[in-house]
Amino acid sequence: MILTISGKSYGRIDRIFVDPVYQGKGIGSHVMKLIEKEYPNIKIWDLETSSRQINNHHFYKKMGYQMIFESEDEYCYVKRIKTSSNKASVVTNKDMKNSQYENCNLANTEYYQVNLKNSSFVGSNIMNMNMSNCNVSQSKFRNINFRWSSYADLNLSGSKFNLVTLGGVQFKNTSLGDEKEPIVFDKCDLECSTISNSNLKNIEIENCDIVGMKLNGILIGNLLDLYNKVKS
Numbered sequence: 001m002i003l004t005i006s007g008k009s010y011g012r013i014d015r016i017f018v019d020p021v022y023q024g025k026g027i028g029s030h031v032m033k034l035i036e037k038e039y040p041n042i043k044i045w046d047l048e049t050s051s052r053q054i055n056n057h058h059f060y061k062k063m064g065y066q067m068i069f070e071s072e073d074e075y076c077y078v079k080r081i082k083t084s085s086n087k088a089s090v091v092t093n094k095d096m097k098n099s100q101y102e103n104c105n106l107a108n109t110e111y112y113q114v115n116l117k118n119s120s121f122v123g124s125n126i127m128n129m130n131m132s133n134c135n136v137s138q139s140k141f142r143n144i145n146f147r148w149s150s151y152a153d154l155n156l157s158g159s160k161f162n163l164v165t166l167g168g169v170q171f172k173n174t175s176l177g178d179e180k181e182p183i184v185f186d187k188c189d190l191e192c193s194t195i196s197n198s199n200l201k202n203i204e205i206e207n208c209d210i211v212g213m214k215l216n217g218i219l220i221g222n223l224l225d226l227y228n229k230v231k232s
Helices: 027-038 054-062 220-231
Strands: 002-006 010-015 044-050 066-070 074-080
Touching: 027 054, 044 054, 054 066
Parallel strands: 010 044
Antiparallel strands: 002 010, 044 074, 066 074
């Protein structure tokens, strides 16, 4: 099981899997109850499941989840629980568009299913912000301190990174998506970087400083020298 806990009150079940050999024995139900017990302050749980997995729909409804969205490919469920974290001070269903907030203390606030489209955050401290299951497409980040941030389970297709400091950054388990759009590195400093266990088919390296660059422990410079000797 993989969970995403956002703030104090909201949780998301990203993945739950029970081996088919052990399904139908109450293991899934028991685990779901243990999760709610482990996080007693979570008042809203979200999850998504494939529209083709009919048994999942019955299971989630049995566990108290309600369907809030369905498409040809997936269903979205939510479960609301009365907890000690429920407070009368929760602001709900308010139209607050076009508002401006300056020099306000909004530390430790939580936002769930809010519309912040076209909003701007300038000169603000949003350190330790926890964002999950949100639509941030077409957003712009400029002059931002993202040090020691964590990014997982993202769709960055078509994004552009310019004038970015990447010291110590790690890319793991990435893909090019269904359309296989290639990645472009142009005028980038990749000195002493390591690429391992990756698919590098049809990659082209042009006009680059490859001093000390190795392929499976062999200096590329030596390989090129040997190639040029054979070619001549």
